Amino acid sequence: MPKPTFHAIARLAGVGTATVERVLNGRGGVRPRLTEKVIAAARALDYPRRLPELHRGILRIEVILVRPETTFFSRLSQAFGRIAAGLDASLAVHRTFMDEHDAAAIAKRIAEPEARRAGLILAVPDHPLIRAALAKVRAEGIPVIQIVTRSEGTDAIYVGIDNYAAGRTAAHFLSRMQPSRGSVIALCHSQAYQVHRERIRGFSDYLQERPRDGLFFVAVLFGLDDADHSANRLVEALRAWPDMVGLYNAGGANASLSSALRGHPRGGEIFFIGHELTERSAVALREGVMSMVIDQAPEAQARRALDLMLARLGLVGAPLANDPIRFVTITSENL
Known part of the structure; x- marks a missing residue:
């Protein structure tokens, strides 16, 4: 250009x-x-020359996240903390957790920060108010990086896995490794996160493009990543589709889904694939309750996001590639 x-x-x-x-x-x-x-x-505007220093004092990078109680976002926050501890003293990484259901508050925090910042990294739901706030920040020339998921219609840098490919991968393994015939359902948080929409789309597209005799994708259910709500949706699905043989969880609450399957007479017959390797999902893999886990390496995403932000702030001279973060498929055999 x-x-x-x-x-x-x-x-x-x-x-x-x-x-x-x-x-x-x-x-x-x-x-x-x-x-x-x-x-x-x-x-x-990607001006190619080395730019003058923006501040004589501390450069503040704000990271806005949601759901601190979840293992994934806890790992992500801890990774930002560890990386920040090794940065120069002139750089400060400030982490803020917000209520994912309060889009107005998130948008206000994005558009009206409590302190001056040099850059913004965020993993928040997709919402019109949030998109408008991001447009305002971008217009002010503040570098913005969206991590894990992104808002539609924004041109901010995105760091994360290829979620469409992750959904297709889940369908690929389920279709090939579950020999039984029957119904398949998918579960995710809601439609608030583009990441989940892309995973479900990839899962559905694969099963539609490569149909397998006797395997039927019948429903997408919303569990809001809440333990009780997700478990209840699964129990209702098991009742509605007694021939269920496959479950793909594109969101969180794997532990509650595993508990529901442990307590069901047919729980051991269902091929269950979900996201994020945790202590509890590792136990479920060893027990055979979960069949496979797709882990998206939040530590790698935090490292990439900060490296790209430092480059955008003119603190790293060499250009940095931003290919999708590699996800890892884990079974009981490679824990």
């Missing part, structure tokens, strides 16, 4: 071209707040 012009940077920053020239050529005489706006705009 062509190198962005001073005029394009000035338009995004809301300043004159003379101000852009003074900042980018290091000639001084520009107020700190305007300097920040120019440098942020230049970074947002």
Whole structure:
């Protein structure tokens, strides 16, 4: 792509071209707040030259996450903490957990931070209010990275696995490793996360494109990643489809689903594949309650997100690739 012009940077920053020239050529005489706006705009437009320092003090990167009680987001938060501890003292990574059901509060936090920040990393639901807040932040020239899942219609950098491929992989193994004939259901949080929509779409597309005689994908159920709600949906499904032979959980609450299967007469006959390796899913694999787990390596996602953010802030010179994070398929044989 062509190198962005001073005029394009000035338009995004809301300043004159003379101000852009003074900042980018290091000639001084520009107020700190305007300097920040120019440098942020230049970074947002991928200006290729090394840019002046944005702050003389600490650069603050905010990470916004949800559901701290889940193993996955706990692992993700801990990974950010470990990586941040090894960064230069001029960099601060601030982690914030928010209620995933309060889109207005999340949007307000995105658009109106409590403290000045140099960059934003977030894993939050897809919602119109959140999309609007992200558009505002991007227009201000603040680098934004979406991790794990993303909002539709935004051009922020995305870090995560190929969720469509993960869904297809789940269907591939279920179809080939479950010899019995019968019904298959899928379970996920809801339609609030694009990550789950992509996984279910991949799962459905595979079974439609490569139908197997006697295997029928009959329903997608929503458990909200809540233990009781998910277990109840599964028990209802077992009652509605007594011939069930396959279960794909694209979201959380694997432990409660495993408990429900342990207590059901046909639980051991169902091929159950879910996401995220935890202590409890490892136990379920060893017991034969779960057949396979797809783990998406939250530690690798945190590392990639911070590396890309440092590059966007001009603190890493070499270009960084952003291929999808590799997910791992785990059975009782390779725990």
